[in-house]
Amino acid sequence: MRCESYPKTSFYDELIDERGEPRATAKALCAHLNLQSAEDLRARREAVDAAIMTMGISFTVYSDAGNIDRAWPFDLIPRIVPEREWKQIDAGLKQRLRALNMFIEDIYNEQDIVREGVFPADVLEGSVNYLAPCEGMKLRYGAWAHICGTDLVRGGDGVMYVLEDNLRVPSGVSYMLENRGLMKRLLPELFADQAILPLDDYTTRLYEMLASLCPRDTEHPVIVVLTPGVYNSAYFEHSYLAQQMGAYLVEGTDLSVDADDVVTMRTVAGPRRVDVIYRRVDDKFIDPEVFHKDSVLGVPGLMRAWRAGKVAIANAPGSGVADDKIVYTYVPDMIRFYLNEEPILPNVPSYLCMREDHREYVLAHLDELVVKPANESGGYGMLIGPKASEAERAEFAKRIIAEPRNYMAQPMLALSTVPTLIGDELAPRHVDLRPFILQGKEMSVTTGGLTRVAMREGSIVVNSSQGGGSKDTWIVKEGV
Amino acid sequence: MLARVAENLYWMGRQLERAENTARLVNATTQVLLDSPTGIELGWDELTRVMGFPSTQGVTEADVVHLFLLDQDNPGSIVVSLRQARENARSLREVLPREAWEQLNSLHLRAPALMTAALERSRRDAALREVVDARLLLAGLLNETMSHDAAFQFLRLGALLERADMTSRIVDISSAVACTAPGGLGMETTWISILKALSGFQMYRRHKNVRISPKAVVSFLFSDPRFPRAIRYCLENIESILAELPDPADPLRSARQTARLLAKVEHSMELNDGLPVLIDEIQQRLCELHNAIHEHYFAKPKPEAIEPAQTQNMAEA
Numbered sequence: 001m002r003c004e005s006y007p008k009t010s011f012y013d014e015l016i017d018e019r020g021e022p023r024a025t026a027k028a029l030c031a032h033l034n035l036q037s038a039e040d041l042r043a044r045r046e047a048v049d050a051a052i053m054t055m056g057i058s059f060t061v062y063s064d065a066g067n068i069d070r071a072w073p074f075d076l077i078p079r080i081v082p083e084r085e086w087k088q089i090d091a092g093l094k095q096r097l098r099a100l101n102m103f104i105e106d107i108y109n110e111q112d113i114v115r116e117g118v119f120p121a122d123v124l125e126g127s128v129n130y131l132a133p134c135e136g137m138k139l140r141y142g143a144w145a146h147i148c149g150t151d152l153v154r155g156g157d158g159v160m161y162v163l164e165d166n167l168r169v170p171s172g173v174s175y176m177l178e179n180r181g182l183m184k185r186l187l188p189e190l191f192a193d194q195a196i197l198p199l200d201d202y203t204t205r206l207y208e209m210l211a212s213l214c215p216r217d218t219e220h221p222v223i224v225v226l227t228p229g230v231y232n233s234a235y236f237e238h239s240y241l242a243q244q245m246g247a248y249l250v251e252g253t254d255l256s257v258d259a260d261d262v263v264t265m266r267t268v269a270g271p272r273r274v275d276v277i278y279r280r281v282d283d284k285f286i287d288p289e290v291f292h293k294d295s296v297l298g299v300p301g302l303m304r305a306w307r308a309g310k311v312a313i314a315n316a317p318g319s320g321v322a323d324d325k326i327v328y329t330y331v332p333d334m335i336r337f338y339l340n341e342e343p344i345l346p347n348v349p350s351y352l353c354m355r356e357d358h359r360e361y362v363l364a365h366l367d368e369l370v371v372k373p374a375n376e377s378g379g380y381g382m383l384i385g386p387k388a389s390e391a392e393r394a395e396f397a398k399r400i401i402a403e404p405r406n407y408m409a410q411p412m413l414a415l416s417t418v419p420t421l422i423g424d425e426l427a428p429r430h431v432d433l434r435p436f437i438l439q440g441k442e443m444s445v446t447t448g449g450l451t452r453v454a455m456r457e458g459s460i461v462v463n464s465s466q467g468g469g470s471k472d473t474w475i476v477k478e479g480v
Numbered sequence: 481m482l483a484r485v486a487e488n489l490y491w492m493g494r495q496l497e498r499a500e501n502t503a504r505l506v507n508a509t510t511q512v513l514l515d516s517p518t519g520i521e522l523g524w525d526e527l528t529r530v531m532g533f534p535s536t537q538g539v540t541e542a543d544v545v546h547l548f549l550l551d552q553d554n555p556g557s558i559v560v561s562l563r564q565a566r567e568n569a570r571s572l573r574e575v576l577p578r579e580a581w582e583q584l585n586s587l588h589l590r591a592p593a594l595m596t597a598a599l600e601r602s603r604r605d606a607a608l609r610e611v612v613d614a615r616l617l618l619a620g621l622l623n624e625t626m627s628h629d630a631a632f633q634f635l636r637l638g639a640l641l642e643r644a645d646m647t648s649r650i651v652d653i654s655s656a657v658a659c660t661a662p663g664g665l666g667m668e669t670t671w672i673s674i675l676k677a678l679s680g681f682q683m684y685r686r687h688k689n690v691r692i693s694p695k696a697v698v699s700f701l702f703s704d705p706r707f708p709r710a711i712r713y714c715l716e717n718i719e720s721i722l723a724e725l726p727d728p729a730d731p732l733r734s735a736r737q738t739a740r741l742l743a744k745v746e747h748s749m750e751l752n753d754g755l756p757v758l759i760d761e762i763q764q765r766l767c768e769l770h771n772a773i774h775e776h777y778f779a780k781p782k783p784e785a786i787e788p789a790q791t792q793n794m795a796e797a
Contacts, residue, residue, distance in 0.1 A: 053585075053589060054582050054585060054586045054589070055582055055585070056570070056573075056581060056582070056585040225574075230567070230570060230571045235570075239570070239571070239572075239573040239574050240573065240574075242574035243573050243574035243575075243578075247574070248482060248485075248574075249485075249571075249574045250482060251484065253484070253780075254482050254483070254484055265482060266482065266483045266484075266780070267481050267482055267483060268481045268482075268483055268486045268630065268634075268725065268726060268777045269481070269726040269727075270726070
């Protein structure tokens with residue numbers, strides 16, 4: 001397997017520079033790959049696939065034919081980020097989440113940012129994720145989105161941009177941890193002679209962050225992970241995190257709220273008080289008394305308990321107000337407004353369809369733009385202009401005119417690539433990067449994140465539900 | 481311990497035990513028939529009967545083996561039991577040791593190919609033994625790497641209850657085959673095969689008798705307090721597990737009633753049809769014990785009855 005035969009493209013490649021040479025931090029990896037025959041790599045890959053099957057690392061795909069539990073697609077070739085660059089990213093991510101949390105608390109209270117004219121009132125009015133039952137709440141440490149998964153992409157100019165902030169129920173961290181476990185189990189020699197930063201103990205930090213939210217003064221808070229159940233696409237992750245933290249994995253039917261607004265879980269010895277809920281259920285489903293009346297995933301009375309301060313919920317209900325592709329475009333302004341700092345990480349340039357001038361531009365340039373709905377996740381419901389047909393673009397134009405608040409557009413990014421094992425060859429495939437940021441009493445960022453890769457040639461859709469795979473992510477010290 | 485989690489553990493225990501015992505049972509039946517004179521097709525329809533299927537005349541070995549090993553519509557077939565155990569384990573990954581999950585997942589993934597191989601007589605013994613061995617490895621992993629906490633006890637509770645039930649069924653078929661065998665065929669051979677299927681042959685010889693008599697074998701498999709596959713052993717362990725659980729009076733009473741029936745075994749064998757009747761009764765009691773455990777630890781509290789006036793209000797709303 002020769003890195004020299006890797007095809008050159010016009011995209012920025014994370015491992016190979018424009019002359020076809022390995023970047024400084026990828027030299028050791030390429031030297032190692034050069035020693036491997038195609039058969040060696042094939043054997044390694046088969047071992048990886050077998051390990052994934054046995055370990056039962058899976059995710060669920062929803063389809064017409066029922067829900068399928070699929071093995072997690074993993075590519076052997078890691079993505080490498082130089083440590084110096086990572087330090088900048090780490091600082092930028094913390095800055096961003098700090099501002100987002102200040103924004104959420106402000107929006108549900110004084111709304112200074114609207115009054116000062118920095119954030120337009122009409123954007124707020126159109127937000128489907130603004131939850132009136134959260135008004136007037138002040139939370140411990142000012143933290144609402146305690147767990148944030150921020151998607152980063154590198155453009156053709158080599159700059160790392162923030163694509164979106166996932167503040168509702170971001171997933172993927174368990175796969176990040178499993179990916180590292182797989183790499184160490186199957187390619188241990190790669191770790192022996194390089195300075196690859198270890199993944200910090202994310203689950204310990206997550207536990208400590210959740211414990212710091214406990215409303216009671218107790219040594220041993222009862223922490224639960226609230227899952228929609230075994231058929232949810234991220235169920236593997238819910239059970240993984242509960243297992244790693246020694247927390248209870250509960251479903252809505254296991255919990256109830258008593259007359260004193262205390263949340264309890266149903267145990268074989270009767271009801272037991274719950275202090276902190278790490279919910280992996282969308283906030284509109286957590287309490288049928290307040291939101292969707294027919295939700296069976298939630299717990300009647302949960303909002304009451306939360307408002308009374310008897311239980312902590314992470315992420316707090318209402319955090320989704322800042323997880324909206326329109327609100328996203330104002331994050332740099334939030335950073336300036338609340339922190340009086342310049343944003344460290346840039347946003348992708350964006351056009352808001354609710355602004356008349358922007359909308360006209362978008363409609364005139366649909367064949368160059370990626371148009372996204374404000375509130376969908378998982379890569380659903382978006383238009384990739386340059387790849388869409390004339391009819392698809394016309395159809396989308398109608399939707400934009402009908403519901404301008406619901407759409408925004410960005411230039412089609414020339415997403416960076418990483419060499420990926422396709423058959424017996426290394427081929428460039430587009431990637432993004434999702435680090436996870438925690439905010440409770442303290443703040444922390446994972447060392448690296450989950451690198452997702454679009455396995456189909458030329459595709460930029462990295463979601464696992466749509467044929468994406470993943471890679472281990474290395475933060476490597478230069479010059480060691 | 482969450483009630484839902486306790487229930488899933490209990491069922492996982494039952495399903496694993498079911499798979500193991502079905503493998504033992506089919507293997508034992510095959511062994512017995514290998515010892516029979518050619519042309520005799522005894523046993524297979526008995527097997528379906530004791531496992532609770534309507535007895536069908538003229539079922540062939542291939543039909544029955546397929547039914548117990550591979551049939552997707554038979555909730556007790558080995559592949560289905562293992563799949564359900566694995567589905568339960570998937571919802572229990574936060575309480576099970578990781579190695580145990582991997583072992584079960586791997587067994588589940590291998591099961592269809594193994595059971596297909598077992599359709600052939602020549603490969604059956606090896607394939608069924610592999611299932612039994614894999615299950616025992618899993619039991620060992622759980623016993624040696626999992627805290628013996630409430631979660632572990634619910635897993636064990638399910639396994640012991642299922643085992644007691646399966647042992648009663650295995651004795652049922654053995655006595656039926658032994659009784660109907662023409663010319664006193666292999667009375668002894670049949671019981672030896674059954675003891676071997678339950679890994680009980682050596683233990684029987686050491687603790688009971690060198691000679692094989694139906695009465696002694698049945699009383700060993702029913703009433704021995706030290707042999708882990710004997711019904712008494714299972715029930716006594718169920719009692720001590722229950723005693724440690726919160727508020728166990730009802731299920732405990734049910735377990736003791738079941739155990740009391742075991743004293744009647746030797747007497748029942750002197751009566752015509754006494755043993756099958758007793759076995760039915762034991763299975764019935766085990767079923768009641770299951771219901772008592774379910775009601776007590778797993779079932780949701782029933783919603784309080786709504787007053788008529790309230791019902792009307794709700795209808796208006």
